[in-house]
Amino acid sequence: MLMALSTWQEIEAYLSRSTGIIVPIGSFEQHGPNGLVGTDALCPEIIANAGAADRDDILIAPTFSVGCAQHHLAFPGTITLRPSTMIAAMTDWVASLRRHGFRRIYFLNGHGGNIATIQAAFSEIYADDSFSTDGPGNEAVKMTLRNWWDLSGIEKLCLEMYPKGHGSHATPSEVSVTYFAYPEAVKSASMEPEIAPSGPIRDAHDYRRRFPDGRIGSNPAQSSAQDGEKIVTAAAKALLDDYESFLSAT
Amino acid sequence: MLMALSTWQEIEAYLSRSTGIIVPIGSFEQHGPNGLVGTDALCPEIIANAGAADRDDILIAPTFSVGCAQHHLAFPGTITLRPSTMIAAMTDWVASLRRHGFRRIYFLNGHGGNIATIQAAFSEIYADDSFSTDGPGNEAVKMTLRNWWDLSGIEKLCLEMYPKGHGSHATPSEVSVTYFAYPEAVKSASMEPEIAPSGPIRDAHDYRRRFPDGRIGSNPAQSSAQDGEKIVTAAAKALLDDYESFLSAT
Amino acid sequence: MLMALSTWQEIEAYLSRSTGIIVPIGSFEQHGPNGLVGTDALCPEIIANAGAADRDDILIAPTFSVGCAQHHLAFPGTITLRPSTMIAAMTDWVASLRRHGFRRIYFLNGHGGNIATIQAAFSEIYADDSFSTDGPGNEAVKMTLRNWWDLSGIEKLCLEMYPKGHGSHATPSEVSVTYFAYPEAVKSASMEPEIAPSGPIRDAHDYRRRFPDGRIGSNPAQSSAQDGEKIVTAAAKALLDDYESFLSAT
């Protein structure tokens, strides 16, 4: 069930069934010679929709689509929030959801560079409750973060598919996921070198010097829509299990 | 040309042809008994895509989908940023685009409640240049805001289609636009009263007391996908003209 | 009744009669060759004082005299707040007034460049109430914004007085208002061209290039203290009616 395509009464009715919600969260940033700028926002959105768009007991929030990508700014198309801005925005999102009665908020993340700031935002949000002597009472909220590649079985599947050149940025697995969902956007590009270098991530100038075409450790020329379908199918299923566990955990 | 589905090299190439970009900007908020929570984000996105998705001389940014909707918070599904958060986020978006060489940024807006904050954000962004004695030089940026219903001919068209009960929130025109693009999400609901009341907008508690089902002055039971198609077709064409004028203005 | 010249006991007594207040709000910025830097702060202050300084059922707050004028910074004498600063300052002002029991706050504005930020500030302030499940209860506050030139009959009067060259910045009407109140500050200057150019407003460098002497579309050489008196008299009367409506509205 997609929040975007629901009425408020439908969401009100949903809240009488469940107080959980899945929020896809990603980034807009370069993804190498054949990866889409939207990859990291599209992947969790695609997987969440595959898993739950037709489930009336699971609500999918709009995608928080621009995240923390300062290190990619030397490549056109990258849009970033500063971490402090992202914390402010996530605070407002969670305050809005909480206002309606949502109590379990599951962020399905598509971007490694978001992880630290999402966790910092959780602390910022929890801190308001924690500073209070009385506490949140029955307005207490539980938040969790799951990277889609950390869903059960997914990393193993991806490494089996791409034993060489999976890498860590502009990976063939994430590119394949987007090719499956947007076949009209499949690109072809030669990779030079075949497998991109690896190294630390600092500011954008340093990044472009180290990683001239944007990739880190990957060879996304291996990407295909068929591969993407396999990953999406597996990830969508794993997501349902993981979300269910989150809902039922104490 | 959609930024989300482009590679960074494609955007780099685009920048040698044009330094303009269209940013759909909207809101997630209740839209009455039969309107979608995503209406205000979806409408400018639908219109921009209809006008320019297949034009390689126009780039469409990701949709800035959650805006200023504090007054709708008493209805489930509404997500809002505080104005100060939205200003910070827009500042980061524009700084990112400017970093790549974009110099003309056209915000196509879908939400009346965003107008003030978007304009305040423009001032916040321009202020950095204005405080500087030297000025931005060739990094100067031009921003403009256009509500899709203010595109040439659109308001007239909508009032012809809905001479009674167009109203100002949850209007049949915006609902029709979303029905055209998402026929699977067409809803039916009875409107009681047929035409909703009007009045001032203050905080969310006051809002829900005044406008119990969320609508202001409208009867969106008149909405239809066919109407939506007419509006989208006209608005997409008007957008191209307006954007062209913006690009060529001094 | 002027807050500045009242004791706290007089204001305490006032609050037993009324919970309304008028806050003149303006800007310090260039106003062309013969307009005063203080024009936009002085005009609403002059009009409010003319209407209500001797009314013990209306309280006039101090003038919020420096607003959003980044676009005028290339002209000496302009002082601006960033929009985010102005939102913070207005938030503190309203929190202070609310603390004392004021519940209807009427901002009489003298500067077009303030409008967006004032409305954004309203949303920022209302948002705190809106995020709360319980709501503000009997601490709910109503705020409104009125530009003095939008008071009933005023625009018509000004255009009758100045059918040519009224323009939109450094207008003969606003300059006349200040000449009426500060006859010692009447200036004479030749206008070249007689009627200033018009165009969009962006950063301060762009502004000064477009509008070399600061005016937009106006010929304030037509200004006079006598004209100012007529405008002030009419505006003061219209203000009382409009404020009365605001107080009595639900």
Place this chain on the structure above:
Amino acid sequence: MLMALSTWQEIEAYLSRSTGIIVPIGSFEQHGPNGLVGTDALCPEIIANAGAADRDDILIAPTFSVGCAQHHLAFPGTITLRPSTMIAAMTDWVASLRRHGFRRIYFLNGHGGNIATIQAAFSEIYADDSFSTDGPGNEAVKMTLRNWWDLSGIEKLCLEMYPKGHGSHATPSEVSVTYFAYPEAVKSASMEPEIAPSGPIRDAHDYRRRFPDGRIGSNPAQSSAQDGEKIVTAAAKALLDDYESFLSAT
């Protein structure tokens, strides 16, 4: 020379004569049974105007009229900025003045509760230059703070006039200054006790418990317009000397 009543060309011409400016800075807050809410903003404005309104080599900025007065919030009429807001606002004021070429900014203060925050704002503003390896070069700015009662000879004069019950808040000297300038606003009130208690300043609730009518250590029943005239005359003269010293100091 008053900035409010000058044109931008007059200020541009002034800047060729001097890069100094006097900024009256005060507060809106209760001042006991017979003191005006505007006292602390009015006093520095009155003294600055008395000293320099007719001097074309001294420019007087608009009064920064609302400062830090959280401790007075339990008395109606008090308006306060949070210190962090005041720092932001002062930063914007100084950035605006500096933009035009002002290099020596003299704050004439009327409120003890502002002192700490004004000095903190100076540090905040200087810090931007200090973090820079290159430094401000010829854009370096010098700021100073002077409380009007610390001008040479003024404290001595006030204590001679009021050997008993001068106190530290709602003093007869500050009340007299306002009575001189605004004779229409002279109030009479009995003081009970004659001399108010003294003690530490904390939050507003604590303050009102300690100082039930708002005064600290003072008996402002001694105030008179005649006394005010003496103080203003002496302070205006002392201001000119002190400002001259500031301008000529290295």
Place this chain on the structure above:
Amino acid sequence: MLMALSTWQEIEAYLSRSTGIIVPIGSFEQHGPNGLVGTDALCPEIIANAGAADRDDILIAPTFSVGCAQHHLAFPGTITLRPSTMIAAMTDWVASLRRHGFRRIYFLNGHGGNIATIQAAFSEIYADDSFSTDGPGNEAVKMTLRNWWDLSGIEKLCLEMYPKGHGSHATPSEVSVTYFAYPEAVKSASMEPEIAPSGPIRDAHDYRRRFPDGRIGSNPAQSSAQDGEKIVTAAAKALLDDYESFLSAT
């Protein structure tokens, strides 16, 4: 070489030898029945001092001693910064160090709850360089984060010492490190249950319900000064190697 005990000339001389610095960073928070509130600040400080206090080619900054510990606020003695505050403070620290010519800043961390916010702060700091078209040039700075327990060989050593009940908060290894350095502060307390429960970390109220005496998964009754000495000796040596690698890495 300790910054606290050096003169500025000594640091100036140091900078001609090295542009690197070690910053111990920790937290003040409960550490169970026998752990010290200062544990997480003390551990990295103890290890850094053991490794480098007598090395004139390594400079140790003051300890950033209060970090992100909102989840421990239900236990007395915990002091926390909000993540947004910590980002602001780290930004100022790094700007200060960079001002002097430090270019490699090594944060030796003692608190798991700091990791996300430290990384977010790195992104916030790098973002300023990344938004700039020109980049930082020779003012570019490299920052890294190392938890002391992740130094080479340390986790293995700790798990060998405490095969049962090492846990993740109030661990016997960190408690031992403080006992070694502060033998006067050795505490004894019975642990009930012997090994503390494990679970997720959310707000402080939730935390205290889950972990009634503050520990997570640990039995710190096993702690001893002798164990602490072994850990400190090993960690100090590993720190030197790791820091050396950081300095020499490209």
Place this chain on the structure above:
Amino acid sequence: MLMALSTWQEIEAYLSRSTGIIVPIGSFEQHGPNGLVGTDALCPEIIANAGAADRDDILIAPTFSVGCAQHHLAFPGTITLRPSTMIAAMTDWVASLRRHGFRRIYFLNGHGGNIATIQAAFSEIYADDSFSTDGPGNEAVKMTLRNWWDLSGIEKLCLEMYPKGHGSHATPSEVSVTYFAYPEAVKSASMEPEIAPSGPIRDAHDYRRRFPDGRIGSNPAQSSAQDGEKIVTAAAKALLDDYESFLSAT
């Protein structure tokens, strides 16, 4: 009793005896040719520990060791917070302490440049209570600031010890205090001129031009550990009296 070396249960028990706490607060900044960078943080910490480390009815918080020192940034080793950052950090510290039941917070300060910002922070913190109609009730907190050199008798003692060249920055008294506590860090340096110049404090570039070796008005060549012992002994005793008065004051 040192918070750093206590368990949470010990602090819980302490809170049943006292709700007061001493917070040493200082700065990291150059202190001339023979003074330590940590002087201003070390002095209040040394004095507090000398007075109260062995008193179980007095709790000493961790030292807030980096404060406002922008003016010293042209000398290596200086670390500063911006005033706005320091206000945010102090707000979080006080909120944390208040959460546990601390109600009287005594800041023992070692740095003149901190005074304004500490007082501004107090106002920022009190403001939250003051804006509230209901007030803090029994969660009201009392904060005070004491510079160690203003403790009873200390200034007199220091001026007797150093009748010439005590000065105001890098004074022989503060240097002696650190030499007493850290004899291993005693430095010798020639002072040229013997007594440093005096003057106003502005930005860091201006500061270094005025005060080339960092000192203001002082000759710290007179410093000695023996002198330091006398000062510490006297200050520790005076601290106990002053803190006791603070605890017992209404």
